[in-house]
Amino acid sequence: MPLEPLEPLQSLRPPAAGSAPAHEPQGCLYALSQPPLMLFLLVIGGLLGLGAAYDLLFL
Incomplete structure (x- = not known):
């Protein structure tokens, strides 16, 4: 009986690159709103x- 590798649970997998939680705004427009x-x-x-x-009025 051959052993098959087990896939890790969904909660143990690292998030995909470039993905962010939906509740966190990103970008400089968010920083400028502070x-x-x-x-x-x-x-x-x-x-x-x-x-x-x-300078314009007195010099």
Whole structure:
């Protein structure tokens, strides 16, 4: 009687490459939607805008 290799259980198999859980958003649009990052970018953009306005109006 020949021995046949047993297939591992579905729960023990590693996930396929490139697949991600459906509940986890990916990509940079998700990163840009984070409030602390948006506040940081708002402050930096405001400082750059104020500096540019100052240069245009007073220099």
